Amino acid sequence: MLTITQANGTNVLTIDAGRLDAAIAVRFKDTFLAQELSPGPVLIDMTGVSFIDSSGLGALISIVKHLKLPGRPGICGLQPSVKTMFSLTRMDRVFAIYPDVATALATPAQ
Amino acid sequence: MPETPRVLIVDDDPVMRDLVSVITMAQGFEVLQASDGAEGLSIIRNAPRIDLVISDWEMPFMDGVEFCRQIRALHMPKYIHVLLLTARQRQADFLAAMEAGADDFLSKPFNPAMLSARLGVTKRLLALQSRLMQNNELLTRTNERLTETYTKLQEDMDAAARAQRRLLPEPLKTMGRAHFASCLVPSADISGDMYNFFELPDGSIGFYMVDVAGHGARAALMSVTLNRLLNADAFVNGDGRQHHGRPHAPHSVVSELNRRFVPDSEIVDHFTMICGVLDQDTGQLRFCQAGHPHPVVVPRNGAPHAVGSGGFPVGLLDGMDYDDTIVSLAPGTRVVLHSDGVTECASPDGEFYGEARLHKLLDEVRELPIDQVSDAVREALYAWRGGTGFDDDVSVLAFEIHS
Numbered sequence: 001m002l003t004i005t006q007a008n009g010t011n012v013l014t015i016d017a018g019r020l021d022a023a024i025a026v027r028f029k030d031t032f033l034a035q036e037l038s039p040g041p042v043l044i045d046m047t048g049v050s051f052i053d054s055s056g057l058g059a060l061i062s063i064v065k066h067l068k069l070p071g072r073p074g075i076c077g078l079q080p081s082v083k084t085m086f087s088l089t090r091m092d093r094v095f096a097i098y099p100d101v102a103t104a105l106a107t108p109a110q
Numbered sequence: 111m112p113e114t115p116r117v118l119i120v121d122d123d124p125v126m127r128d129l130v131s132v133i134t135m136a137q138g139f140e141v142l143q144a145s146d147g148a149e150g151l152s153i154i155r156n157a158p159r160i161d162l163v164i165s166d167w168e169m170p171f172m173d174g175v176e177f178c179r180q181i182r183a184l185h186m187p188k189y190i191h192v193l194l195l196t197a198r199q200r201q202a203d204f205l206a207a208m209e210a211g212a213d214d215f216l217s218k219p220f221n222p223a224m225l226s227a228r229l230g231v232t233k234r235l236l237a238l239q240s241r242l243m244q245n246n247e248l249l250t251r252t253n254e255r256l257t258e259t260y261t262k263l264q265e266d267m268d269a270a271a272r273a274q275r276r277l278l279p280e281p282l283k284t285m286g287r288a289h290f291a292s293c294l295v296p297s298a299d300i301s302g303d304m305y306n307f308f309e310l311p312d313g314s315i316g317f318y319m320v321d322v323a324g325h326g327a328r329a330a331l332m333s334v335t336l337n338r339l340l341n342a343d344a345f346v347n348g349d350g351r352q353h354h355g356r357p358h359a360p361h362s363v364v365s366e367l368n369r370r371f372v373p374d375s376e377i378v379d380h381f382t383m384i385c386g387v388l389d390q391d392t393g394q395l396r397f398c399q400a401g402h403p404h405p406v407v408v409p410r411n412g413a414p415h416a417v418g419s420g421g422f423p424v425g426l427l428d429g430m431d432y433d434d435t436i437v438s439l440a441p442g443t444r445v446v447l448h449s450d451g452v453t454e455c456a457s458p459d460g461e462f463y464g465e466a467r468l469h470k471l472l473d474e475v476r477e478l479p480i481d482q483v484s485d486a487v488r489e490a491l492y493a494w495r496g497g498t499g500f501d502d503d504v505s506v507l508a509f510e511i512h513s
Contacts, residue, residue, distance in 0.1 A: 022323065022324050022325055053450070053454070054321070054380065054381075054382055054401060054450075055324050057323075057401075057426070058323050058423075058426060061426045061427060065427070088403070088404070089382075089401040089422060089423055093422065
């Protein structure tokens with residue numbers, strides 16, 4: 001559901017959940033909270049998520065709140081329905097949105 | 111600790127009875143005796159519990175095999191292990207005895223060591239049986255408790271759902287020049303949709319639609335709380351400043367809710383909403399969209415189109431700015447608000463109904479009176495779903511101003 005790897009000093013959170021919705025939102029958040037993060041920027045890779053609902057968004061924002069990062073965490077790999085949801089809910093105010101992991105890692109952290 | 115096993119020894123020969131008794135008592139059994147089958151059956155029927163019967167095969171009146179058969183015919187609640195003592199060696203005899211219900215045999219003249227060993231086996235079986243019965247009983251009790259808890263939960267869910275539904279406005283209502291029609295089709299797993307509209311002191315109409323994230327009684331109760339908070343007063347005096355009866359901008363109603371519901375730590379209840387004010391004299395519609403699907407405007411002459419530029423959901427992060435969208439409605443223009451239960455209603459192969467189909471449907475039913483719009487949406491979604499119930503509440507709130 002969630003794996004954390006390091007790339008160039010960035011914590012990359014790869015979500016592989018298919019649907020990030022009410023059915024798994026709580027489990028997803030708890031899985032994240034059980035993991036250790038290294039200091040440094042965070043990038044969330046959503047390539048494996050085809051659908052997100054408002055409970056899923058709530059879980060993502062819980063994670064962001066928990067991280068207490070100085071800037072916006074990066075997020076990338078938004079599939080069309082996820083992109084629509086992000087624009088409807090103005091998630092660009094919370095996340096720096098990139099097309100993919102490579103582009104995100106090549107962009108200096110904000 | 112299992113109870114002391116109780117054995118019944120049946121033999122017409124008192125010397126044999128005593129001999130077997132001594133050996134079984136040494137193995138820790140409590141012993142009862144009978145001198146023939148009839149007496150044995152009477153003891154089994156009346157004694158609190160017999161675990162094991164050791165019976166001679168050759169007895170007057172009723173032989174050991176018939177005795178076995180009659181024991182089994184009693185259908186005692188707990189299984190009785192039966193051991194027959196016999197000098198017989200023929201296979202056919204053993205088969206007949208097992209058929210009648212005997213569990214084990216010991217040859218006569220018997221070897222006390224063999225009998226002790228057989229009793230050891232019997233005790234192991236009794237211990238297993240007793241564990242099994244305890245587990246069964248535990249399962250039965252647990253199952254009863256689960257059923258009880260489930261029933262109670264279901265009742266709570268139903269109560270929450272009823273409280274939620276009772277607060278919804280009537281399906282068709284006229285307020286001055288504005289006509290409102292609405293419906294909520296609940297999903298099996300109740301959720302937190304809520305909508306309402308009311309006249310404000312200056313004659314305009316305040317309205318909202320809310321969808322609390324998640325499902326169940328909790329979401330339903332949150333929607334009830336929001337119904338209580340979102341009244342005309344919240345639209346006019348909600349920010350603590352005097353507006354002389356004039357509603358303040360919808361985005362400040364939403365900001366106020368966000369301030370109230372953003373938690374310090376854990377995100378608990380959050381929701382999406384549309385909150386707006388309709389001026390029926392000028393036809394001006396002003397609304398704030400907070401993460402909720404776009405309202406659809408159906409002009410008299412023109413294609414249905416989405417309005418609003420999106421916005422952050424409520425109750426997630428503090429300090430979020432919300433803004434209003436202003437739309438001028440010509441007489442006869444129809445506006446349709448809906449929950450994501452409409453656009454995210456999935457067909458049997460998982461495809462969402464989507465905005466495009468909704469717009470097309472609203473175009474097709476534009477000539478129908480407004481009270482048939484929500485019915486049309488509901489019917490279209492049932493058909494899209496393939497006749498099964500909905501995964502999420504489906505709510506539709508439509509209005510139009512007549513000249």
